[in-house]
Amino acid sequence: MIEIIGKTHVDFMGKRKMAFVLSGILVLLGLFSMIQIVRGSANLGIDFSGGTAVQLKFDKAFSIERARETLSAHGLPDAELQEFTQDHKLLVRVKTSTTIEEEIAEKIVDLFQKEFSDYQIVVDSSMSIGPTIGHKLQQDALIAITLSLIGVILYIATRFEFRFGVAAAIATFHDVLAVLGLYYVMDKEITLLVVTALLTLAGYSLTDTVVVFDRIRENLRQRRRDTVTTIINNGINQVLSRTLITTATTMLVLIPLTLFGGEVIHDFSLALLLGVIVGTYSSVFVASPLLMLWPGAEGRLLRRG
Amino acid sequence: MKKIQGRLILLISVAVLSAVFSIPSFPAIFDSLPGWVKQILSDRGLALGLDLQGGIQLVLEVEEDRAVEIAVDRSKKMLVELLAEQHTSTGTIERVGSTMLVIPVSEKEVQDQVSKLIDDSFPSFVQNEVSDTHMRYALRGTEVDRIKKSAINQALETIRNRIDQFGVAEPLIQRLGENQIAIQLPGIKEPQRAKALIQKTALLEFKMLDEASPLRLELPSQVERVKEKDILKKFGSRLPEQDEILFERTTSKEGDRSYSIPYLIKKDVVLTGDVLQDARVTMGDFSEPVVSMSFDSKGAREFEQITAANIGKRMAVILDGNVYSAPVIRARIGGGRAQIEGSFTTEEANDLAVVLRAGALPAPLKTLQDLTVGPSLGRDSIEKGIRTTLIAGMLVLVFMAVYYRLSGIVADMAIGLNLLGLMGALSGLNATLTLPGIAGIILTIGMGVDSNVLIFERIREELRQGRPIRLAVDGGYEKALVTIVDAHVTTLITGFALFVFGTGPIKGFAVTLCLGIGINLFTALVGTKVVFDIFNRRKLQQLSI
Numbered sequence: 001m002i003e004i005i006g007k008t009h010v011d012f013m014g015k016r017k018m019a020f021v022l023s024g025i026l027v028l029l030g031l032f033s034m035i036q037i038v039r040g041s042a043n044l045g046i047d048f049s050g051g052t053a054v055q056l057k058f059d060k061a062f063s064i065e066r067a068r069e070t071l072s073a074h075g076l077p078d079a080e081l082q083e084f085t086q087d088h089k090l091l092v093r094v095k096t097s098t099t100i101e102e103e104i105a106e107k108i109v110d111l112f113q114k115e116f117s118d119y120q121i122v123v124d125s126s127m128s129i130g131p132t133i134g135h136k137l138q139q140d141a142l143i144a145i146t147l148s149l150i151g152v153i154l155y156i157a158t159r160f161e162f163r164f165g166v167a168a169a170i171a172t173f174h175d176v177l178a179v180l181g182l183y184y185v186m187d188k189e190i191t192l193l194v195v196t197a198l199l200t201l202a203g204y205s206l207t208d209t210v211v212v213f214d215r216i217r218e219n220l221r222q223r224r225r226d227t228v229t230t231i232i233n234n235g236i237n238q239v240l241s242r243t244l245i246t247t248a249t250t251m252l253v254l255i256p257l258t259l260f261g262g263e264v265i266h267d268f269s270l271a272l273l274l275g276v277i278v279g280t281y282s283s284v285f286v287a288s289p290l291l292m293l294w295p296g297a298e299g300r301l302l303r304r305g
Numbered sequence: 306m307k308k309i310q311g312r313l314i315l316l317i318s319v320a321v322l323s324a325v326f327s328i329p330s331f332p333a334i335f336d337s338l339p340g341w342v343k344q345i346l347s348d349r350g351l352a353l354g355l356d357l358q359g360g361i362q363l364v365l366e367v368e369e370d371r372a373v374e375i376a377v378d379r380s381k382k383m384l385v386e387l388l389a390e391q392h393t394s395t396g397t398i399e400r401v402g403s404t405m406l407v408i409p410v411s412e413k414e415v416q417d418q419v420s421k422l423i424d425d426s427f428p429s430f431v432q433n434e435v436s437d438t439h440m441r442y443a444l445r446g447t448e449v450d451r452i453k454k455s456a457i458n459q460a461l462e463t464i465r466n467r468i469d470q471f472g473v474a475e476p477l478i479q480r481l482g483e484n485q486i487a488i489q490l491p492g493i494k495e496p497q498r499a500k501a502l503i504q505k506t507a508l509l510e511f512k513m514l515d516e517a518s519p520l521r522l523e524l525p526s527q528v529e530r531v532k533e534k535d536i537l538k539k540f541g542s543r544l545p546e547q548d549e550i551l552f553e554r555t556t557s558k559e560g561d562r563s564y565s566i567p568y569l570i571k572k573d574v575v576l577t578g579d580v581l582q583d584a585r586v587t588m589g590d591f592s593e594p595v596v597s598m599s600f601d602s603k604g605a606r607e608f609e610q611i612t613a614a615n616i617g618k619r620m621a622v623i624l625d626g627n628v629y630s631a632p633v634i635r636a637r638i639g640g641g642r643a644q645i646e647g648s649f650t651t652e653e654a655n656d657l658a659v660v661l662r663a664g665a666l667p668a669p670l671k672t673l674q675d676l677t678v679g680p681s682l683g684r685d686s687i688e689k690g691i692r693t694t695l696i697a698g699m700l701v702l703v704f705m706a707v708y709y710r711l712s713g714i715v716a717d718m719a720i721g722l723n724l725l726g727l728m729g730a731l732s733g734l735n736a737t738l739t740l741p742g743i744a745g746i747i748l749t750i751g752m753g754v755d756s757n758v759l760i761f762e763r764i765r766e767e768l769r770q771g772r773p774i775r776l777a778v779d780g781g782y783e784k785a786l787v788t789i790v791d792a793h794v795t796t797l798i799t800g801f802a803l804f805v806f807g808t809g810p811i812k813g814f815a816v817t818l819c820l821g822i823g824i825n826l827f828t829a830l831v832g833t834k835v836v837f838d839i840f841n842r843r844k845l846q847q848l849s850i
Contacts, residue, residue, distance in 0.1 A: 148802035262689035
């Protein structure tokens, strides 16, 4: 058998104080970005904020400065521009709530076709969203996410114990907040696709956490002499090779997808990539220590002697 | 022994069924099958979503209040006509707000006449207030509700008719909530034209030009399109009460200049489009496309009366507030036919005919959301995304085979079966694949790989502890399966909640996720174990894992 790592005895729980600090920072970042989103000052995609986004494909390289000047000169100085140099594409975003009435999408297309007549321009996509729909989308997404978290806590609480359910939910929530916070810091646009990525990574992180918990539970039922810390440590070490291999195979797909998968998927696969890293980290350094941190009497599973 | 056979048969049948269900999703393969086979299979497989295929998605809101206003206006017109027939004279009747009519009338006996008329002929109006100078009538609440409800249904119907005539494959037209309509036109080649077609209110009106007023001579003969507002402002205050200024929008013969011709028009509508029975494109005198309309019998009679009474005068044909043409009435026109000429292309004439035929929208539509994805982007996304995923996927399969050797190859087959099963399920359900849906697939494939890794790592552990092969395999499976089920169920809960409460793209994600998990579980529980059991029968000395 080829083995990447053999039996390991890493003291994961010993490092938990440092981990808490790191996680604390990530969570705070995430919470801050959530507040900014609610206040409307985060980089929300037009799915949520309303507005117009037009993506144009040029047949050769163009100057983004020229594009900016053209837009400013015709009453759109606040338009956000994003360039995809390898494919000569330009994304123009205008985030005001009256863009549909003002037919901004058509204006932008006409403008570029006139002012850049030395290029062949094709409209890749054009999105115009009124403000009411974006708001409803936000609400629906939040309700769905909250309900699924509650469902998860209930299931895990039944299969394991209440504290396991809560720990798993907190770890998953931590992962979503962490990636959200990182995206906020990187000033990446948060669109519906990114939210879908966050949901995907929540699922992945949950699976990962359950795998670790499962092993810990199994060990708890068997070895009655060791301390809880030792049992948890052993559990993590035992699943370590599985965790590494699964993470490696997932990266094997996500890294090329992020680098070469095209601009539509890029933000999505990047979020997943970050999420996989954070998700693995959280199963070990957030979910497991939380088990030990639960106040009050030790539950049935953790009771010694 | 039996258990192995049974499970093997189950596996193979699932694989074959999935393959069969998936065939319609690949038109190239589907078309090359013999006729009788095609009959058994469904003719539609997996559809590509807008983000992958290109197309339009619109969410429109029906302006219900306008529908009510239009209905009240129509009643007002009828009331004026009936009062005139009765020779009952009142002041000018006005609509106030969306639902009220105010009739200026002072003499008690005239008021009584009006009141009787309305009670008899307009039961949906209820008397609100009577004073020395006015009578107020309001539309009943129940009637208002009825109009609003029927406005949406009528809008749906009209839009469906228009899109039908346009010939889009698999359009989606749905009511969303109380007063919104969602439209999806996948794969459409001319999004602008389709949008224009859908949203034309198509309110057709015939009005007479005011050829007596001296103001008419002061209007310029043409202005630039953007200067329309200036003209309205300039002349607005001096307009006689019964007139308005409307524009005819044309382009020059070469097509490079677009300009507008102002007309002074009497506000009174002499004929509306609801008398229209048919509209066709024919060739005019100079071989240019014209739209020929024919009216129903009531409309034909009215048209004959109007043309007879107005010989030598000009009548404007107005669509959605824009003048299409303003010909001179040369003779009384019986037979209920009229023509709209303009500088149309054949395409424009066709679109106009479609819109007239399908009927007017009962109220204006407000656009809430407009997504247009050009076909090139969809192709790009698919190509890049799929190519990268395939290559990466191959790498994973190779890795599994190298790291876990023969068992790795078994795992690869399991993952293949997962994909096939998912494909079959999605095709069989005629699901629509979108980018978030692909995300769901990626997650379940990842979980599938993970399941196998869990099992194999566990088996390796058992082997390391010195267990004999058969027991190691059984033990490994048993212990790993618990974990696999737990992990999949928790994700299923998430997927289920997202499916029930999520909308649009999130729902698509949830669908592929839930289906994928179900198939994963099936493969994990039934699938790979069978293969190991078959190996085990030969009393192996060594396990290739």
